Amino acid sequence: MADNNKIKNTDELEFAVFCIENTAVELGITADRLYKALTEKSDILYSYIIPCYEPLHTQGKDYIIDDIISVIREKGVEV
Numbered sequence: 001m002a003d004n005n006k007i008k009n010t011d012e013l014e015f016a017v018f019c020i021e022n023t024a025v026e027l028g029i030t031a032d033r034l035y036k037a038l039t040e041k042s043d044i045l046y047s048y049i050i051p052c053y054e055p056l057h058t059q060g061k062d063y064i065i066d067d068i069i070s071v072i073r074e075k076g077v078e079v
Contacts, residue, residue, distance in 0.1 A: 006046075012053050019049055022061060023068045027079055037072070037079040044071055 007013050024034040038045040048071055049056070056064055072079060 007050055012050055015053055015057050019068055023065050026065050029079055037077050042075055042077045
């Protein structure tokens with residue numbers, strides 16, 4: 001994989017934290033549990049959220065959360 005699987009700057013880091021915290025709240029779980037689902041049970045954080053930072057971070061909070069939940073469900077990841 002290219003550099004897409006690494007967090008390159010503080011903007012991407014802050015976005016990843018935003019995504020994890022807000023999606024966890026929506027799902028009613030802890031941020032730690034969601035982080036593990038996105039990194040240990042799947043590769044969603046580094047194969048989707050970080051590489052899609054540019055288009056995703058321009059969207060609204062609800063869109064981002066719904067999109068991440070859709071990806072989690074599509075991949076069949078247990079959270």
